Amino acid sequence: MRQAHFPPRWATTRTGFYSDGRLLSLSSSLEFLTFPPIGLLDKARLAATILHASRVTDWKALEEIPVTEWLGRWSGARVLERIWLPLLKAKLGENYRIASAAFIWAIIQRMYAARRSGLKKEMMGYLDGGYAVILDRFQQRLDELGVETLTGQPVAEVHQAGAGATVTFAKGGERAFDHVVLTVPCGRVAKMVPQLAAAERARLEGVVYQGIACASLLLKRPLGPYYVTNITDGWVPFTGVIEMTALVDRERFGGHSLVYLPLYLTQDAALWQEADDVLRERFLAALERMYPHFRRDDVVHFSVHRVREVLAVSTLRYSAERLPPLRTSLPSVHLVNSAQIAQGTLNVNETVGLAEAQAKALLPLFAAGRPAAALAEVA
Secondary structure (H helix, E strand, O other): OOOOOOOOOEEEEOEEEEEEOEEEOOOOOOOOHHHOOOOOOHHHHHHHHHHHEEEEEEEOHHHEEEEEHHHHHHHHHHHHHHHHHHHHHHHHHHHHHHHEHHHHHHHHHHHHHHHHHOOOOOOOEEEOOOHHHHHHHHHHHHHHHHOOOOOOOOEEEEEEOEEEEEEOOOOEEEEEOEEEEEEEOOOHHHHHOOOOOHHHHHHOOOOEEEEHHHHHEEOOOOOOOOOOOEOOOOOOOEEEEEHHOOOOOOOHOOOOOOOOEEEEEEOOOOHHHHHHHHHHHHHHHHHHOOOOOOHHHHHHEEEEEEEEEEEEEEEOOOOHHOOOHHHHHHOOEEEEOHHOOOOOOOOOHHHHHHHHHHHHHHHHHOOOOOOOEEEEOOO
């Protein structure tokens, strides 16, 4: 296979915090030392927590401990209340109550990865053109290999049928394959494959997912200098500010600024039913309060996108009781999805690593089948 190269562009990024009604920079050691929300002793405990987590290797032991209990033990009550708890709620909502310490361990491990590689400052790499560049190349390569790609064909059911599997489409019709790999969230797998055993169905249904409603804004001018602004004030209706054009040249967007306002939601949150216009009003009012220079006339574009199942929450004893296996009880039906990430957080690196590992595990099984074995991936 010819190697496709997508050289990343690298830029130094800055991190901000919105706390007690103020925008604060937290992009250097000096700024950490002068960070107002917590005192020096609390900062020392916070730093010790991060350093300790970066050195922990037995992540499975952390699955036995609630995240707030572990953070309170290491950081103390004030740091937990002022820093960790608002960030946990921002990412997990009320699901923070059922998350294990392995959740925060994975985030800290990822944060330290760049430092282990020798980088002395926080940098972010991106592809000019975004993921569309990679996806277009994937599709081109699949076309070259003669792989048929179906879109707009939602799958209703998957059945084991003799030595293979049958995929039934919601719009009618079915196809037979030697193997089927399901890449949809766990709850959908449980509904899609009626032949699963009761125990494996219960395991899949037990995975707790966090969803997201994310506003995308195109603005005439920047909001601030930070790529990521973490928010600890509970009144703010979104859980962070991601200003992509603090990383990517604004000229790529016609001189405008591209901003994302994510709002992570539990599955039973009332905001799933909130109209886009209501969210728009709430989000823009918050930006006016956070950024005094912001004007609604600055908004060139505003849209809201919702995804129900984004992140599988690392609950207590997750790897032992909830982690979905690659193989199902049906010989021709397999599962590969992000809920199988047990030692990390959901991000591109972890997702690609999971896909490569699971592909290697499946290839010997597929090779044992018919020479021209057909393979369906249900996504």
